[in-house]
Amino acid sequence: MTEFLTAALGFILAILAVGLVRILRGPGDADRMMAAQLIGTSGIAALLLLGTVSGVPAAVDVAMTLALLAAFTSIAFVKKGTARFETDAPGSTEAE
Amino acid sequence: MTLAPMTFASMTFALALEIVLAAVVLTGAVWAIAARGTLPAVAGFVAYGLLLSLVWVRLGAPDVALTEAAIGSGLTGALLVGAAARLRLSEVPMAVERPGVILRVLAAVLSVTVAAALAASVLLLPDPAPTLAPAAAENAAATSLGNPVTNVLMAFRAMDTLLEKIVLLLALIGVWSLAPDRFWGGRPGPRHHADPYGVLAFVARVLPPVGIIVGIYILWTSADNPGGAFQGGTILAAMWLLVMMAGLADAPPVSERRLRLLLLVGPVVFLIVGLGGLAFGDAFLAYPMAYAKALILVIEFAMILTIAVTLGLLIAGPPERELGS
Amino acid sequence: MSFVLDIVTITAVSAGAFFFLAGTVGLLRFPDTLTRLHALTKADNLGLGLMVLGLLPHAGSLRDGIKLICVWLIVLLAGATVSQLIGYVARREGSRP
Secondary structure (H helix, E strand, O other): OHHHHHHHHHHHHHHHHHHHHHHHHOOOHHHHHHHHHHHHHHHHHHHHHHHHHHOOOOHHHHHHHHHHHHHHHHHHHHHOOOOEEOOOOOOOOOOO | OOOOOOOHHHHHHHHHHHHHHHHHHHHHHHHHHHOOOHHHHHHHHHHHHHHHHHHHHHOOOHHHHHHHHHHHHHHHHHHHHHHHHHHHHHHHHHHHOOOOHHHHHHHHHHHHHHHHHHHHHHHOOOOOOOOOHHHHHHHHHHOOOOOHHHHHHHHHOHHHHHHHHHHHHHHHHHHHOOOOHHHOOOEEOOOOEEOOOOHHHHHHHHHHHHHHHHHHHHHHHHHOOOOOHHHHHHHHHHHHHHHHHOOOOOOOOOOOHHHHHHHHHHHHHHHHHHHHHHHHOOOOOOOOHHHHHHHHHHHHHHHHHHHHHHHHHHHHOOEEEOOOO | OHHHHHHHHHHHHHHHHHHHHHHHHHHHHOOOHHHHHHHHHHHHHHHHHHHHHHHHHHOOOHHHHHHHHHHHHHHHHHHHHHHHHHHHHHHHHHOOO
16 A cells, blocks of 8 residues: 555656646746646645655645645735736626 | 555665655756746745655654745745845846856856755764754653644743744844835735635635634644644735735734734743743743643744734735825 | 455545646647646646545544545635636736737
8 A cells, every 4th residue: 555655656746747847848927827736736645645655644734734825825926916916707896 | 544564665665756756856946946037936946845845744844844835835935926026127137237157157066065065964974863852852741742843942942932033023124124214114015906706805705714724723733743833823924915915905004003012922922931930930931840831832822923923024025105095 | 444445545546646647638738728727627626636535544533534625625725716817817918919
């Protein structure tokens, strides 16, 4: 079981590395953000697997913290310090 | 979960895992340095922080992993993005002054030398390495706390923790002092606006309650499990910043009395308990053994408020709007 | 009983890993930003969800199990939001010359 989970963990880490390369290359901001999202989610999966493989139950707490902070950091990236975040969704009450 | 006894297969698997992990960490580091443009570089830095927290978990240090994930990766990433936004105007003239190739190569050589020296000094340590860990473990009964890291932070080296909190306040005053005179005491950052029915406002209403529960849980569990006031406070600060970024609440003016009381409550409670130890006990910050756990929890609850507010204000930056605007 | 749980773990984690792979391949190979986004969200929801399901039998206690599910729910919420924001950024980019 441990070996299987370790193999799965290595697989997830490889996917994470691919996401890294994508951020470096990916043309445009949207692709970079998507790669960042992939890295975040695979990082959390890797943390959960690593916690079980290494016998560190607190890894779940680290994953919870990471999930919350990843949401916060992604939004900080999107806002990029700008004050006004326009959305033109239908039914939006904000005039552009 | 208990691990099965180590067989040869599992040892090889473990070794392969650690090699893969190290390789990905190095990739992340190289990538963060090689990226062109500030935002991809900051994204690489945040990813690198995530990988580091994986390494810390692998090394059996979940408290450090929590801190790395929360502050080293998440909050610092937001800080860097804010700094990059402020520097946007000067990015073009700065690009002209970029140091030449020779200087950059020299800097790289120097960095590699320092890293090699550190690696050598760690690998050449005598085996077993000199450490105070057994002494700390022996005296764990002094506070009846289960988490040895909390023991060290709040009991054996409580003085350091107290001074760190004061250093945080000094840093905040330093950040505030960057404001032009006319903005002194005003609100930090611009007034954020977002569609109140949009996605950003939605997540800023749903996520913070969850975040607050998780943050307080991380503090509460630090008595016997990995956690701490610092990590919990960071989560609270991130939730507060999220609410501000979505425009659901405005940043308070830095001269507001309630804000300043919150900034002070942590170090002041810490000091009072410390002086109480001096008056009624053996020394400054000595806890009577019967009340040690309760006192430590009181200090930590006061500290988490201060840490949350301080970190939030540090990220928000110096005041940019006049008082009364 | 433990054998059944092991089978559940292996199946679920493998399926989760497959969805992660699918999401990554989609991110790399799909032609359009929005289709890439679609592929990515599969990794978030299904990949992580199946992995959490697979790791639940190995959780130390009920509390650990609840924490695992909470992690998945938080990632779902955050992922849904960020996907909307990515869509917004993609549209904003597409309209620029």
